[in-house]
Amino acid sequence: MIHIEAVYKKFRRLQVLENISARFTAGQVIALIGPNGSGKTTLIKSILGMVRPDKGTIRVKDQLVTGDPEYRQFIGYMPQIGRYPDNMKVGQLFEMMKKIRGIDSLDTDLLTGFEIEKIYEKPMRTLSGGTRQKVSAALAFLFDPPILILDEPTAGLDPLSSEILKEKIIQEKKKNKLILITSHVLSDLEELTSHIMYLQEGKLQFIIDLESLQEETGEIKLSKAIAKLMRGQETSSAWIDQLFAVEQNKENPQ
Amino acid sequence: MLKLSRYVLYDILRNKIIIAYTLFLLLVSLSMFRMEENGSKAMLSLLNIVLIVLPLVSLVFTTIHYYNSYEFIELMLSQPLSRTRILLSEYAGVCVSLLSSFWIGVGLPVLLYAPDATGFALLFTGTSLTIVFTSIAFLAAVRSRDKARGIGFALLLWFYFALIYDGLVLLTLFAFSDYPMEKFTLLLSALNPIDLGRIYIMLKMDISALMGYTGALYKDFFGSGSGVLFTAGIMALWGIVPLWLALRSFKRKDM
Numbered sequence: 001m002i003h004i005e006a007v008y009k010k011f012r013r014l015q016v017l018e019n020i021s022a023r024f025t026a027g028q029v030i031a032l033i034g035p036n037g038s039g040k041t042t043l044i045k046s047i048l049g050m051v052r053p054d055k056g057t058i059r060v061k062d063q064l065v066t067g068d069p070e071y072r073q074f075i076g077y078m079p080q081i082g083r084y085p086d087n088m089k090v091g092q093l094f095e096m097m098k099k100i101r102g103i104d105s106l107d108t109d110l111l112t113g114f115e116i117e118k119i120y121e122k123p124m125r126t127l128s129g130g131t132r133q134k135v136s137a138a139l140a141f142l143f144d145p146p147i148l149i150l151d152e153p154t155a156g157l158d159p160l161s162s163e164i165l166k167e168k169i170i171q172e173k174k175k176n177k178l179i180l181i182t183s184h185v186l187s188d189l190e191e192l193t194s195h196i197m198y199l200q201e202g203k204l205q206f207i208i209d210l211e212s213l214q215e216e217t218g219e220i221k222l223s224k225a226i227a228k229l230m231r232g233q234e235t236s237s238a239w240i241d242q243l244f245a246v247e248q249n250k251e252n253p254q
Numbered sequence: 255m256l257k258l259s260r261y262v263l264y265d266i267l268r269n270k271i272i273i274a275y276t277l278f279l280l281l282v283s284l285s286m287f288r289m290e291e292n293g294s295k296a297m298l299s300l301l302n303i304v305l306i307v308l309p310l311v312s313l314v315f316t317t318i319h320y321y322n323s324y325e326f327i328e329l330m331l332s333q334p335l336s337r338t339r340i341l342l343s344e345y346a347g348v349c350v351s352l353l354s355s356f357w358i359g360v361g362l363p364v365l366l367y368a369p370d371a372t373g374f375a376l377l378f379t380g381t382s383l384t385i386v387f388t389s390i391a392f393l394a395a396v397r398s399r400d401k402a403r404g405i406g407f408a409l410l411l412w413f414y415f416a417l418i419y420d421g422l423v424l425l426t427l428f429a430f431s432d433y434p435m436e437k438f439t440l441l442l443s444a445l446n447p448i449d450l451g452r453i454y455i456m457l458k459m460d461i462s463a464l465m466g467y468t469g470a471l472y473k474d475f476f477g478s479g480s481g482v483l484f485t486a487g488i489m490a491l492w493g494i495v496p497l498w499l500a501l502r503s504f505k506r507k508d509m
Binding site: 011024045048049050051052067070071072073075077079081084085086087088092096097099100101154 | 336
């Protein structure tokens with residue numbers, strides 16, 4: 001469904017994406033991981049047409065992303081930071097989105113799950129960061145799109161809401177959708193992903209499905225498996241070491 | 255396009271700054287008309303406020319609004335909407351809200367106290383200046399990613415058009431005072447929308463006789479039908495060209 005071919009992007013002197021090629025198909029849940037500044041968000045923004053690649057092409061359902069914006073009706077996007085017009089009410093935001101998309105069949109699971117209908121009359125500026133995240137999530141899933149792009153979906157959500165969102169993602173996965181997630185919390189990704197795509201300094205280090213990863217490394221836990229793979233590749237593994245340490249601390253708090 | 259701008263407008267109309275701006279204009283215009291015995295004197299004071307305050311507020315408010323809506327614009331970009339449509343909707347929303355402030359704040363009092371040719375000239379100038387400076391502000395905001403730089407640049411443009419430009423014109427006229435400069439000054443006035451607006455209104459008042467030969471020439475030109483067309487045409491250019499440039503760089507921009 002998404003076709004990325006030899007994409008390069010430079011911001012001033014910094015090479016943010018370097019020769020990225022990938023092919024995502026329906027039914028996959030791809031975890032896009034990598035340290036801060038590795039180009040994850042830039043890649044996502046390139047797919048959405050917000051960033052124009054210097055070289056290479058991206059196709060979504062065989063439509064070039066640099067052409068007609070119509071292809072975006074197939075995508076539900078949840079940004080890292082959702083900010084909305086201050087005086088707009090929550091209900092108005094949803095009303096506006098419905099008018100833009102013009103789709104009647106709505107998926108209101110998250111709307112009810114997060115109890116967003118209760119805050120329909122509140123202006124956006126009064127919402128907390130976490131509530132805004134919930135609004136963003138509900139918007140991304142609202143039109144039942146075949147492709148979901150979630151940028152750090154669980155950051156800022158309380159454990160309960162985070163669980164609701166994860167359940168929803170698993171549900172959508174079963175509907176044979178393509179889901180792209182970036183996250184720093186590997187344990188969150190564990191139950192969701194089918195593929196791991198690892199970026200570092202704008203380069204694609206590897207893209208591998210979960211079974212092969214577990215087989216190759218002999219580890220069941222995602223964080224351990226990735227750590228092992230990274231060491232094997234002899235790339236800078238400082239980041240993954242750190243992450244590994246955090247995960248271990250979580251397991252045996254002393 | 256209306257779908258989007260309606261909501262942008264709805265958001266801005268409840269903005270505290272826009273409400274304060276409307277009240278300020280209303281208060282100033284009413285007090286001018288109430289205090290001055292002479293209607294045209296009141297109009298002259300009002301003219302000066304319109305020429306200084308309107309461009310400033312349009313520039314600053316528009317740039318700040320653009321930067322505050324940045325994430326929202328990003329979200330709109332992830333929807334099946336073209337970039338042109340998104341920017342024009344934002345523009346329409348901001349422009350209409352600033353215009354409604356002006357019409358309520360200045361338009362109503364003028365229609366009440368001085369509904370004559372000068373009054374309508376003032377309303378025309380105010381409307382044009384709002385449209386023009388909103389365009390210019392969009393250009394400044396789209397071009398610079400950094401908020402402080404964008405607002406700084408907008409303020410610099412205001413200084414240039416409202417203050418520095420007049421100084422430069424005076425300097426030029428003074429330096430070349432031995433030559434016939436009437437036609438040239440006419441051209442100079444077209445290069446600054448604020449000046450153009452000022453001249454246009456001044457000539458509608460009966461004080462142009464005080465300006466000597468140049469005033470007579472101006473009166474001859476601006477009083478005629480082609481003068482009105484000239485003013486409207488130049489104002490339209492000042493509104494369209496910056497917006498078009500802003501649109502062009504917005505389409506190529508990485509968000």
